Amino acid sequence: MKNRWLLAGAALAAGLNTPTWAQVVPSGTDPAASDPARNDQAAPAPAADGSVPGEIVVTAQKRSERLQDVPVAVSVISGDQIGAQGGVNLESAQYLVPTLNFRKSGTAINQSLFLRGVGTSTFSVAGEPSISTVVDGVVYSRAGEAFSDLIDIDRIEVLRGPQGTLFGKNTSAGVINIVTKRPGDVLGGFVEGAFYTGNGNEYRTRAALDIPLSDTIKSRFTGFYGNYAGNIRNIAYNNRRVNGYEHYGFRGMVVAEATPDLTFTLIGDYRRSNDDCCAEVIGTTPTSGLTASVLPDRNGNKSRTVNQDLITHTDEKSWGVSLQADATLGTQTVTYIGSYREYDNTEIRDGDWLPRAYVGANQLHDFGPQVSNTFTQEIRVASPSNQFFSYVVGAYYSRAFTERTFRRDDVVCTATPTPTVLTPCSTAGTTVTRPTGTAVFGSTFKNLAFFGQGVFNLTDRFRAIGGVRYTADQLDVFHSRVTTLAGPGINPSFGPFAGKTTNTNWSGKAGLQFDVVRESTAYATYSRGYKGPAFNVFYNLGATGTNVIDPETADSYEVGLKNTLFGGKLVVNLAAYYAKYHNFQANNPDVVAGVLVTRFTNAGDISTRGGELDLIVRPVRDLNISGGLAYTDAHVDQFRVPTNGVTTGVVPAGTQLGYAPRWKGSLGADYRIRTGGAVDFTLGAQSSYQSSQISQFDASAAIRAATTIKAYGLLDLSAGIVDAKDAFRIVLQVKNVLDTSFASSIVSGGPGGAYRYIIPREADRYAGITAKLNF
Numbered sequence: 001m002k003n004r005w006l007l008a009g010a011a012l013a014a015g016l017n018t019p020t021w022a023q024v025v026p027s028g029t030d031p032a033a034s035d036p037a038r039n040d041q042a043a044p045a046p047a048a049d050g051s052v053p054g055e056i057v058v059t060a061q062k063r064s065e066r067l068q069d070v071p072v073a074v075s076v077i078s079g080d081q082i083g084a085q086g087g088v089n090l091e092s093a094q095y096l097v098p099t100l101n102f103r104k105s106g107t108a109i110n111q112s113l114f115l116r117g118v119g120t121s122t123f124s125v126a127g128e129p130s131i132s133t134v135v136d137g138v139v140y141s142r143a144g145e146a147f148s149d150l151i152d153i154d155r156i157e158v159l160r161g162p163q164g165t166l167f168g169k170n171t172s173a174g175v176i177n178i179v180t181k182r183p184g185d186v187l188g189g190f191v192e193g194a195f196y197t198g199n200g201n202e203y204r205t206r207a208a209l210d211i212p213l214s215d216t217i218k219s220r221f222t223g224f225y226g227n228y229a230g231n232i233r234n235i236a237y238n239n240r241r242v243n244g245y246e247h248y249g250f251r252g253m254v255v256a257e258a259t260p261d262l263t264f265t266l267i268g269d270y271r272r273s274n275d276d277c278c279a280e281v282i283g284t285t286p287t288s289g290l291t292a293s294v295l296p297d298r299n300g301n302k303s304r305t306v307n308q309d310l311i312t313h314t315d316e317k318s319w320g321v322s323l324q325a326d327a328t329l330g331t332q333t334v335t336y337i338g339s340y341r342e343y344d345n346t347e348i349r350d351g352d353w354l355p356r357a358y359v360g361a362n363q364l365h366d367f368g369p370q371v372s373n374t375f376t377q378e379i380r381v382a383s384p385s386n387q388f389f390s391y392v393v394g395a396y397y398s399r400a401f402t403e404r405t406f407r408r409d410d411v412v413c414t415a416t417p418t419p420t421v422l423t424p425c426s427t428a429g430t431t432v433t434r435p436t437g438t439a440v441f442g443s444t445f446k447n448l449a450f451f452g453q454g455v456f457n458l459t460d461r462f463r464a465i466g467g468v469r470y471t472a473d474q475l476d477v478f479h480s481r482v483t484t485l486a487g488p489g490i491n492p493s494f495g496p497f498a499g500k501t502t503n504t505n506w507s508g509k510a511g512l513q514f515d516v517v518r519e520s521t522a523y524a525t526y527s528r529g530y531k532g533p534a535f536n537v538f539y540n541l542g543a544t545g546t547n548v549i550d551p552e553t554a555d556s557y558e559v560g561l562k563n564t565l566f567g568g569k570l571v572v573n574l575a576a577y578y579a580k581y582h583n584f585q586a587n588n589p590d591v592v593a594g595v596l597v598t599r600f601t602n603a604g605d606i607s608t609r610g611g612e613l614d615l616i617v618r619p620v621r622d623l624n625i626s627g628g629l630a631y632t633d634a635h636v637d638q639f640r641v642p643t644n645g646v647t648t649g650v651v652p653a654g655t656q657l658g659y660a661p662r663w664k665g666s667l668g669a670d671y672r673i674r675t676g677g678a679v680d681f682t683l684g685a686q687s688s689y690q691s692s693q694i695s696q697f698d699a700s701a702a703i704r705a706a707t708t709i710k711a712y713g714l715l716d717l718s719a720g721i722v723d724a725k726d727a728f729r730i731v732l733q734v735k736n737v738l739d740t741s742f743a744s745s746i747v748s749g750g751p752g753g754a755y756r757y758i759i760p761r762e763a764d765r766y767a768g769i770t771a772k773l774n775f
Helices: 002-014 079-084 145-149 701-706
Strands: 056-058 074-078 100-103 112-115 132-133 136-140 151-159 173-182 188-197 203-214 217-228 232-234 239-240 245-261 262-275 313-329 334-352 362-380 389-414 431-434 436-457 464-483 493-515 522-530 552-565 570-592 595-620 623-639 664-672 677-689 712-723 726-734 745-747 756-758 767-774
Touching: 056 074, 056 436, 074 079, 074 726, 079 677, 136 334, 145 334, 245 726, 464 522, 493 552
Parallel strands: 132 173
Antiparallel strands: 074 151, 100 112, 132 136, 151 173, 188 203, 188 767, 203 217, 217 245, 232 239, 245 262, 262 313, 313 334, 334 362, 362 389, 389 431, 389 436, 436 464, 464 493, 493 522, 522 552, 552 570, 570 595, 595 623, 623 664, 664 677, 677 712, 712 726, 726 767, 745 756
């Protein structure tokens, strides 16, 4: 333990990384007044020369405001910071935002985000995430789509706690608000290439081009390609690397100023992904059965080898279009956003983790294509901010449809007498059966909401905040399973089943904000969060699991102090919070037909409380420091006892929630050495640390202990050469300098009672070079 804290301290003390710059405006300017209509999109950030952290501008409240004026706990990550870290998606952001955690799963569609220890993990197609991801004002209704590549990002705003009085989609735990870069005024762009090696080779290319079509019409087009071999080797495929990816896609944006008071923004994107991820390594020795001899490298989080006859992988295709119109009508700003998105995902999974079927150790393979589409409409009206009562009111509608066809195939064999050594099913004298079943199931979410939030500017220093939201939800589901032969993980035929539920809800927000002195603002808020009803619709659904899962609600209290010191060069933001969740929607582990699954249900009541620190410093022109620290205590208050009175599956009160480390911190900075010549030099580093966290949220204390991810710290270093006029940049980077090995997921249910580990790429040291040319 002492060494861990010394490591974390050394990393925090030595940290050097790209700053959390977002849009910056000149000191003394009212950002809302300067750009009232463009309250969802960021204008291109001006040069960092002379800018200070105190002038960072965000759109967390649907209007351009300084970060320091927003009475909400918000962490801001710039697109440059994600790029400097070498990250490609939201998984990378967890190392920069202490309150954000990421649950990695065998396939992308089952991954989850957590904020302040709260999130939703479910295999059900009829459950919504607790954390909403919004890209350029468009809500991504499917959690899996939110983990696509972060391309051409201006900034990411991480809002903690319930958000519903300003965002179209209600959330009970928070919002990830992603804003992409806007077209430039002149013809230009960039080309970037990167190569990483050390735990599998990776190649990345990205390019963007700004094309002004006229004085009032501007466009920007971005394309990307990435290929990574993977960090795990599969013996069954001649030591082929797996857990890699191939991604490519493009994005286009056209901004047209039809009149000085009317602007249209049209955005389209397309993406393809082919990921052979994520093979789960068997990190412990089986406690029963004979499979140990074919399970290689059983070495906990240091395991890097599998022996599986089916490569687990995910194929994805997604595309979407959105149209935003911003109109100034008198003193009011009207914003309309309409969108349509499709997201298709095909999951292929080895669910036995073995090279073949054996007597007493069956084969289990899954094939599950899924199609989905989402249609949204949103309209908002915003008043000027510099009046006694300022407000944003709006209406939102969404329809999200999903259908999945899921087939499970087993190979089961027996022999008489029962063998005392591991015996393949292909051995003469064995009796082989091939259970199989196919289920078709899906859901349609319909959501209609009216929302608004207002601010009473009682004095120059004192403000009162109030917001309200009315939500109407309708959820329709269907399920039908045809089983040719039941077997392990395959229940008998079921259905057809159709279910429907509706619900309405009032939620809201109230608060006070007071400027203690010119440089410090204090606030206190109460928010009522809400997440709609659900069903547990999954492959093995049966008659006893067709009940409606009640809506989840949250009562959240937060106080904060935002400090801007030394002329804006130092920002220190503090927040403390307490939130109580009722009818918490959670996965409880269960065994269905002899196979471990998770059952989505109303588990009971939980609560989370803690404190947060966000730090941004720019002491001199070329030195930027940013970081954060979070303490989180998220635990069970009281889980429900089943109607049969059996308590063996009930998680005890006081149990820490999954993916909720008590302590988590990050600190980084970058420094540019100006030579006065043709090129300058840059130095940078990023450090992060987190305490232990539970991976499998389970009623068994023994399983929770076995699936606890130990505390770890990471340190990345970089050095670069940059043109004095920023025409080009070449950066060398070393990730995980100290070669700290860790797992991103540990779960039970492996062969013979063994535990399954997912090892992320960041768990090994690797290095790379990135070259970028601006033109």
